[in-house]
Amino acid sequence: MKTETPVVKYLADYKAPTHKIETVDLEFHLDDTQTQVFSKMKITPVNGNTLELNGEELKLKSVKVNGEEFSNYKEENEILTLTGLPSEAFTLEIHNEINPKANTALDGLYKSGGMFCSQNEPEGFRRITYFIDRPDNLSVFTTKIIADKKDYPFLLSNGNLIESGDLEDGKHFAVWNDPFAKPAYLYALVAGDLAVIEDTFKTKSGRDVKLQVFVDKGNEEKSHHAMESLKKSMKWDEKRFRLEYDLDIYMIVAVDSFNMGAMENKGLNIFNSAYVLASKETAEDRNFFGIESVVGHEYFHNWTGNRVTCRDWFQLTLKEGLTVFRDQEFSADLNSRSVCRINDVRNLKAAQFPEDAGPQSHPIQPKSYIEMNNFYTMTIYEKGAEVIRMYHTLLGEEGFQRGMDKYFELYDGQAVTTADFTHAMSVANDNYDFSQFRRWYDQAGTPVLDITTKYDEAAKEFTLTVNQSTPATPGQPTKEPFHMPFLLGLLDSAGNDMTLALKNRDDQNDLDRGLLHIKADTETFVFANVNERPVASLNRNFSAPVVLRSDLTDEDFVFLMANDNDDFNRYEAGQALALKNIHAMLKDENHQVDELFIKAWGSILNDNNIDEEFKAVCLSLPSMIDVAATIDIPNYRAIHEAKDKLFKLLANTYKLELASIYNDLSTERPFKVDAKAMGERKLRGFVLACLSTVEEHKELARECFKYATNMTDMMNSLSVMVNENLPGCQESLKEFYDKFKDQTLVMQKWLSVQASSCDDTTFDKVQELMKDEVFDMNVPNLVSALIGSFARNKVQFNHESGRGMKFIAEMIRKVDAINPQSASRLAGAFNDYRKMPADLKEIAKAELTAIVESDKTSKNVYEKLSKTLN
Ligand code: ARG
Ligand code: ZN
Helix, strand or coil: CCCCCCCCEEHHHCCCCCEEEEEEEEEEECCCCCEEEEEEEEEEECCCCCEEEECCCCEEEEEEECCEECCCEEEECCEEEECCCCCCCEEEEEEEEECHHHCCCCCEEEEECCEEEEECCCCCHHHCCCECCCCCCCEEEEEEEEEECCCCCEEEECCEEEEEEECCCCEEEEEEEEEEEECHHHCCEEEECCEEEEEEEECCCCCEEEEEEEECCCCHHHHHHHHHHHHHHHHHHHHHHCCCCCCCEEEEEEECCCCCCEECCCCEEEEEHHHCCCCCCCCCHHHHHHHHHHHHHHHHCCCECCCEEECCHHHHHHHHHHHHHHHHHHHHHHCCHHHHHHHHHHHHHHHHHHHHHCCCCCCCCCCEECCHHHHCCHHHHHHHHHHHHHHHHHHHHHHHHHHHHHHHHHHCCCEECHHHHHHHHHHCCCCCCCCCCCHHHHCCCCCEEEEEEEEECCCCEEEEEEEEECCCECCECCCCCCCEEEECEEECCCCCECCCCECCCCCCCCHHHCEEEECCCEEEEEECCCCCCCEEECCHHHCCCCEEEECCCHHHHHHHHHHCCCHHHHHHHHHHHHHHHHHHHHHCCCCCCCHHHHHHHHHHHHCCCCCHHHHHHHHCCCCHHHHHCCCCCCCHHHHHHHHHHHHHHHHHHCHHHHHHHHHHHCCCCCCCCCHHHHHHHHHHHHHHHHHCCCHHHCCHHHHHHHHCCCHHHHHHHHHHHHHHCCCCHHHHHHHHHHHHCCCHHHHHHHHHHHHCCCCCCHHHHHHHHCCCCCCCCCCHHHHHHHHHHHHHCHHHHCCCCCHHHHHHHHHHHHHHHHCHHHHHHHHHHHHHHHHCCHHHHHHHHHHHHHHHHCCCCCHHHHHHHHHHHC
């Protein structure tokens, strides 16, 4: 039984720190199991002479105040409390010991392969030494690292290298100083025997910045794409946001064992190697894209996160929502803007909407947490980015950029709140009124817009009635209406946008941009001079992150698919139609798929005026999660079968056209990593998946695999073979393994594709793969690739026998003992607990209750699963 319930932290309890650590000089004597840490801090008291320092898993050796031994302290509940301290500035020296090798949680200082590295956001630094480990304590850090020279030729920390040299016994040292005061979560240390590639970037003011990417030896050739992405990021931020880099050196280090994607430590980013390493033989296009966007994301944090940081962790979206918005814009400026937007929204709907509709639902600015690591969520990040995007839509690019300039003018060098961001946006734009808009920070749940339309032929008027509502979420039974920017167009029968004129309202000013403001529960907009019945294109570009329900007809959707001047809505219209058909198929096995839809799908397929990638996304069917979203108790197997049936029908109807597109795209062409080439490979992969369901093309995937010269084609064909159980599947898996078994990133793909198959053999397969030498439970990427993929495999996780969820419950327990963050992510598989059929729910309940009640369960898993059961 759990003996004590973990402590809940509340935003409302925020208190300013009692002391400020002005400077800290750290000295590390690196050792696998007994690293010595000496910390010398210059501290200014702000309020009182009792100081509480955070410290976890530390062995305290000595404490000195102003150079004298000090014993007026006690250590309790991971807090070191020092009392009777001087009321003037003083120095505090602490010596403690840590065990990096035992740190399988990968939080604080740990070992990844042979190297030392660190991850301190949000609260890892307290596992290195005693500190005021909160983001509103900004200190200047100096670090001396001492280690064996042969094993650790590179010794890195934040800022500039100011000294280095040899010591006796084969040791050496390096001293780094970061002139920018920063919170401890941005601190980093790396020591290892690495390879490095170098370049330089000349900033807009003419300074040369040295750029370095550190990787395991032998991976140099795979790090150029990351380096190129870094240079593009630096250039883009100067151009679009006027932001220049501020140190003389920028380092990226790739590590194999990492809990998240990457970390923006000042001047020394540490990356999951999955977001650094890429070659055409080992990385898919989505990996190339992901590297560009994550390198950009971490770089953009230098201003939005580091120069202006968060006052407390409840403000996380201040830096994450904003930085995701910035990285999305970066990707959109460098690639196809429409496709980027479609993919971002697809991602939001597939992962954030369900989060917001389930037991973990929280506002982008949460009000409480037990374990902060549980709040690096789709909501804080992706919905947070949607909220920033809404400022952008409301203010326009110019107004938004004025707000950004104001933000840095007011808050550079400070730790601030989301309200400060809103303030900057407002004062830079004639005191724009964001008071109602602020509800986006406080209310959870995805708002629903119910829209009805009416055309009055005689009066030439078109009326749009918009009703908004937001479902209850944990702790928030009722909601106030949101202020949302709603972009719309009215199309005439030729497909042109009509000029908009509102009859009943005076807020006409944004109409030329097609922008309506939705504020009240119910809004009515009457458009005048509408000479024919228009087709309304609603919520263009997904301007408000909502669920939309409207009275548009199937004919309207078909019209929008073909004619909308907003690419996002062309895509969305197709999704809406597909979704309608899948729902109808679920209700009635004999449902005849709508001819209209089949035709419209074919028109997109045969349209020579749309580029390949846009075509591929428009033709893709809605995800299982999209389908399940509106069903109380979804039957995932049935959803899978319905989707499958529809997919086969479309593929068979258009098999000739598909085959001809496939052939066109199969002509030899040089490998490039640009939007055009990636789009072509994406469409080719999509068409291959279609054709593989057609009897006469069952051998095609194996062919494609055999002659593939890049990983995108290889994985596209391999996943089709695995999912459809096609001829050549087993040989291909074996060949793939033999070729890549020494490359863990590629093996992650191999594990994941097998664990994702809906086939009933997958369960046994996963048990077998866990014993394979390429698998390692200590590495989060591998846990996610194999066990995580199975946990996300809706059909197999929800297997009627209960074996899928029992297995994942067991894995949560096992992984939790190693790495609570990794385990907590697996626990997300139970988020649709309340939507499970009764017998499965019974099984889940027993498993989850046992975990929640166990004394061994981490705070991370406890918080997630106790909310799930609630
Ligand atoms: N700030 C990082 C990023 O978004 C994420 C680090 C979070 N790490 C964690 N262990 N929760 O770029
Ligand atoms: Zn981030």
